[in-house]
Each structure stands twice: as C-alpha cells, then as structure tokens.
Amino acid sequence: MVRELETLDDLELMQRFQDGEVTAYEVLVRRYLDLVVRHARRYIHDLAGAEDVAQDVFVRLYRSRDRFRDPSNFRGWLVTITGNIALNELRTRRRKRWVPRSSLEADDPEQEWRPGSAGVEAPEEPTLRAERREAVRAALARLKDNQRQAILLQQYEGWDLDQIGAAMDLSVPAVKSLLHRARRSLEALLAPVLGEEARRA
C-alpha cells in the first residue's frame, strides 16, 4: 500500500490526501522531511528548533489540505511556508532574547564544517571556517526575506530560475534581478569579515 503510494507524484498524493487517505499525507511528509528541516536550519540553527518548525509546517499542510489550490507547486509551497514559520520563530526568539542552543551545546559549528577530504590542516583552519560560516549565516540573516529565499533556493537547493520563480510567484527576469541584488548585498556584508580573513592568511 505504502509502496504503491511512494511511486505517485506530489499531485496524485495530494489528491489522495484530499480524498481522505492519511497514508498519502505521511508519504508526502517522509518525502519532504529532509528538505523542510534543512531549509528551516538555515534560519533556526539548532536541529531541535528546526524540527519544531518542520512539525508546524506539516501540521499546517494537514489542516489546510482542503484549501490547497495548486498541488502542482507543492515543493514551492512547502519551502515558502517553512521560511515564513521559521522567520516567525526567529522573531519570537528575539523578542524573548532566546539564546541559541547551538552556541551552548550541540550543533558544534566545527562539526558542521568538517571537510569531505582528509587533508592536513593548519591548526587555525577549523576556527577560520567556523568564523566564516558564522559570517555567512549572519549575512544571510540580514538579507531581505525575498532575497534570502531566492539565494537559498538557488545556491543551497540547486533550483533553477524557473523553479524559484514558480515557488515565489515571480517571473524569471524578476528572479534574476533578485539574485543579483542578493549577491551584491552579501558582497557588502561579507567584505569586512572576509577581508580580515584574507589579511590573516
């Protein structure tokens, strides 16, 4: 039963779910769980918080199944909702002066930066990478919401311009323009940090 459902595309699964087949919903959840959590972690850096956001995303999907108008753009809808919920969570945390768990215990940034190749590193290399990662995160966080979403989908998810346009309800030229402005902003935001890094090197 589940195996048969796994062969269906998103559109067919959504239709089955809208007809009351909860198993189809669970197949969709498993299919997109990694994408949603990954996307949420770009906003909420601790895994537990990102999973909470993912829970809210899939609960939203469950509750709004009957109002879901365009199942063909299911993936785009998911990342948009994920971004919105994650941003809300971030704002709530800022209001409450929440201290990110990643800075206290789990989610060691050095761990995340572990290189794929087993090359020999200078002792300061992991620190440099961790600093750079923090700088990239901080810069991404300061982008406008639509610029951030476009750059994340292109650079981190590998989506093409058409896919990003469909997800964000924009024309391809508008997406190009958005991406260009996002890069310009990132260039300005990262310049001081990476300039310093280059000087040290």
Add this chain to the structure above:
Amino acid sequence: MMNQDPRSTGPEHLPPREGLGLDRVTRILAEDAAAERNHPPVDADRFVQRLRARLLPEAPPSRLGSVPWLRLAATAAAIPVALAAWLLLSQPASEPGDGSVEIALLEDLDLLLLLEELTPEEILELDPDLIGLYQHVEVIEELPLQVLGGSDS
C-alpha cells in the same frame, strides 16, 4: 582599429571594485552549502510518530463524516448504550451522595451531552437521587434552586 588610451575612464579601466567580487560570494555560498550536507539526517519514524500524536485529536479527513445517514446511524447505535446506563443509574441501590461510579459511567458513555440537552422541567421529573449527581457534573446551572434544597428568591 583605434588603440585604446590606457588612461581611458571606461568601465574596463576602472580600478578593481573594492570588496569580494560576486564570483567569490558565489564560491563562498557553494562552500557553505557543501558543508551543510554533513548534517545528520532526521529520524523520519520518530518525526512522523510525533506528528501523529499532534494530529490525533483532530478528526481524520474522512469523506464518510459528511454523509448524513452515516451520522444518523452512529447516533442510533449510541441510544441503547445510553438507555442501559440510564437504567443502571436509576436503581434504588445507589447511595445518595456517592456518585463517583455513576459519574465515571456518565463520562464514559458520553451521557453528559444528552443531559445538557434536557430542560430544567425535564430534569425535575427524573429520579431525585440523581439530582446530587447532576450537581457533581455541573449540568444543572439552570435548575430551580428549590430542587437543590435552597430558596428561590
């Protein structure tokens, strides 16, 4: 073909733009995205279990629930159960003031919902032993005070 003046102020002769360059930004983002792939995968089974627990109280999206005759049939099936409970509670053996068992039964059988629909007059016609029980379950807010042993001013 004209030789270009090295002192030309065209864009190709401007000093390199200060900053990182867009190519470098793209490269940095690509490195960051590659590092992200080292994140451990989410435990999908645990995640779905948690999701089920959150969604359990909500009605499943069943089309059957919208068919009126099915809902009628479900209501009809509940009536004998409610009647049996009613008879049980009306037995004279029940101790006044000790309504804990009856309350549990009422809750289990969802009789509270039925009782809520009775008017105060209808409640007055019921077994007086049950009135104390009704007080426990707070379904008689509108019951005349004299029935409860107070004065109706």
